[in-house]
Amino acid sequence: MSAYVEPTLLPSGSGSTGGFVVTRSSAEETVALRRAVLRPHLTIEQMAVTGDRNPDTAYLAVRPADGDRTVVGCVRLEPVPCPWPQALQEPAHVAWQLRAMATDPGVRGTGLGRLLVEAAVEYVARRGGDLIWCNARLSAERFYLRLGFAPVTTPFPLPDVPEDHVGMVRRVLDVERPSEAAPQLAGVKIERPSEAAPQLGGGAR
């Protein structure tokens, strides 16, 4: 089953999973959830992220499939070169950054985070991307591990977030073969501490 529903396919319902559906959204539609979950100390205005107006930047949102517009989870995707090319055994040709990963506390543990990541992988694959990377909060590292990401840096701090992050990557394969996408971590090696390059802008806002 497809995790992501292209707008042109709506309202087919083919992308709904467990009564929820992932579609392309916007910075505006997702900002309340992003702020509440990721940056409660910032104002709505301060939640703007460089690149939000890039036409290639995409916010995906998960909502109830019954037409309720409430956003209960989101993720942001933008084509940005991987900051750790030296950590990849095979070069990435078109890398996308995943950030702003958040689900409403009331729905956590029900598979919506997984659904969003699977939708993100599908979204990137359809656009020719071959790698997804993220600055993962250490508290979310195991979540990303479960979703097929591998750590490629040592922990590092980012502004405005009171916990360290770790750089993580996931290769993207053919969108028609999503079941084969997860285990392909052979192209990734863990950086030695001396190789870490944590000078990234922005966390998972």
Ligand SMILES: CC(C)(COP(=O)(O)OP(=O)(O)OC[C@H]1O[C@@H](n2cnc3c(N)ncnc32)[C@H](O)[C@@H]1OP(=O)(O)O)[C@@H](O)C(=O)NCCC(=O)NCCS
């Ligand atoms: C991280 C987050 C997005 C996970 O969302 P979720 O809706 O609970 O995720 P799911 O229910 O789909 O869980 C997917 C898998 O990851 C596991 N998982 C989820 N959160 C986890 C965590 N913090 N630690 C370890 N495992 C975790 C689940 O057990 C599940 O495993 P399984 O499918 O193999 O049984 C959510 O907890 C969140 O919004 N956290 C706060 C914001 C945050 O830290 N975002 C990431 C910033 S880098």
